[in-house]
Amino acid sequence: MAKSSETSRLSGRRSRPGARSFYVLVTGGAGFIGSNLVLELQRRWPWAQLTVVDDFRSGTFKNLSEYKGDVCAVDAVHFRATDKYDCVYHLASITDTTVGDQRKMVHDNVEGFRNILGIARKHKARVVYASSAATYGIASTRMSEDSPPAPANAYAFSKMILDNMAEEARKDGMRVDGLRFFNVYGPGEAHKGASASMIYQLAVQMRQERRPRIFKRGEQRRDFVHIDDVVDALIATADRGKNAVYNVGSGRGRSFNAVVRSLNAALGTSFEPDYIDNPYDFYQTFTEADLTRSKRDLGYAPKFELEPGILDYMKRLGWARGRASAEAQTSRTAREV
Numbered sequence: 368m369a370k371s372s373e374t375s376r377l378s379g380r381r382s383r384p385g386a387r388s389f390y391v392l393v394t395g396g397a398g399f400i401g402s403n404l405v406l407e408l409q410r411r412w413p414w415a416q417l418t419v420v421d422d423f424r425s426g427t428f429k430n431l432s433e434y435k436g437d438v439c440a441v442d443a444v445h446f447r448a449t450d451k452y453d454c455v456y457h458l459a460s461i462t463d464t465t466v467g468d469q470r471k472m473v474h475d476n477v478e479g480f481r482n483i484l485g486i487a488r489k490h491k492a493r494v495v496y497a498s499s500a501a502t503y504g505i506a507s508t509r510m511s512e513d514s515p516p517a518p519a520n521a522y523a524f525s526k527m528i529l530d531n532m533a534e535e536a537r538k539d540g541m542r543v544d545g546l547r548f549f550n551v552y553g554p555g556e557a558h559k560g561a562s563a564s565m566i567y568q569l570a571v572q573m574r575q576e577r578r579p580r581i582f583k584r585g586e587q588r589r590d591f592v593h594i595d596d597v598v599d600a601l602i603a604t605a606d607r608g609k610n611a612v613y614n615v616g617s618g619r620g621r622s623f624n625a626v627v628r629s630l631n632a633a634l635g636t637s638f639e640p641d642y643i644d645n646p647y648d649f650y651q652t653f654t655e656a657d658l659t660r661s662k663r664d665l666g667y668a669p670k671f672e673l674e675p676g677i678l679d680y681m682k683r684l685g686w687a688r689g690r691a692s693a694e695a696q697t698s699r700t701a702r703e704v
């Protein structure tokens with residue numbers, strides 16, 4: 368597969384240390400996914416100049432304590448670039464999907480992207496932005512990128528508009544790839560509170576000796592994807608993205624009951640779920656990513672199934688007490704949903 372000009376330039380940096388630096392902008396870099404991305408970019412692209420744009424409305428400086436680059440603490444809507452960026456990752460977004468203020472949700476998410484796209488256009492930067500599986504809405508079958516959008520809330524609507532804007536920008540000759548993340552979990556999400564992954568929130572409840580509260584009867588299935596797989600997809604997209612939108616999930620929807628079983632194994636507990644009524648009118652009771660396109664174009668190959676992913680996460684939080692070994696878990700649960 369032909370490498371992008373950016374990648375050629377990136378490779379060139381290694382052998383030409385005196386050459387102009389490669390400038391990378393990451394919006395939303397103090398957030399969960401953004402901070403994991405910048406720390407990994409710092410490791411993999413040590414020659415790159417990194418700038419984070421984040422107004423810290425939902426992110427935290429604590430996620431960036433090992434970061435060596437620059438931070439502009441401004442709203443993406445108003446950011447003015449002084450450096451000439453080569454690569455732009457746009458992850459800044461209101462991420463609390465229950466925010467009811469449609470004007471704010473759509474304004475901040477869409478106008479932030481419009482401004483960042485304008486900067487990228489001027490600099491001829493390639494763009495990778497965060498879309499969401501929420502754009503698929505309520506469905507009962509595996510989601511492919513060609514499935515029509517069916518946004519069920521203002522958050523999903525704003526992401527659908529980002530996808531539309533990206534499509535227009537491509538017609539203008541820009542290089543823009545979108546990633547539709549499914550349910551991401553992993554270190555760095557604690558600041559999200561009620562918007563953190565269900566895996567994190569249930570683990571907190573169980574560590575407080577409380578039964579994990581899930582919606583009746585726990586048979587809903589979601590595609591849970593480990594943060595390391597998401598970061599791999601983001602980095603691969605800057606290199607190999609083909610001007611398209613890509614699903615980023617594990618490729619398999621897993622039940623809420625399976626999440627509780629897996630947490631019990633990792634934490635060394637044996638809680639029964641506490642089933643509660645679902646208060647939401649619109650709720651995705653099934654998500655599962657079709658990964659055909661992302662595997663083919665990006666070489667995306669998620670490393671974590673649910674059980675080893677949860678075990679890895681609990682270990683990294685220092686919470687694992689489990690009898691579980693990833694291998695034993697995987698082989699047992701391969702036979703169940």
Ligand SMILES: NC(=O)c1ccc[n+]([C@@H]2O[C@H](COP(=O)([O-])OP(=O)(O)OC[C@H]3O[C@@H](n4cnc5c(N)ncnc54)[C@H](O)[C@@H]3O)[C@@H](O)[C@H]2O)c1
Nearest residue numbers: 395397398399400422424425426442443459460497548551
């Ligand atoms: N975590 C998931 O499961 C998931 C799923 C689908 C899509 N996404 C998308 O991935 C991206 C990152 O999500 P996350 O989970 O890291 O959430 P997060 O809330 O931890 O990160 C978002 C970051 O963006 C910043 N921000 C928000 N609006 C901003 C603005 N207008 N200007 C500047 N900074 C702003 C926040 O302060 C925060 O640091 C988002 O675009 C989100 O919609 C995440």
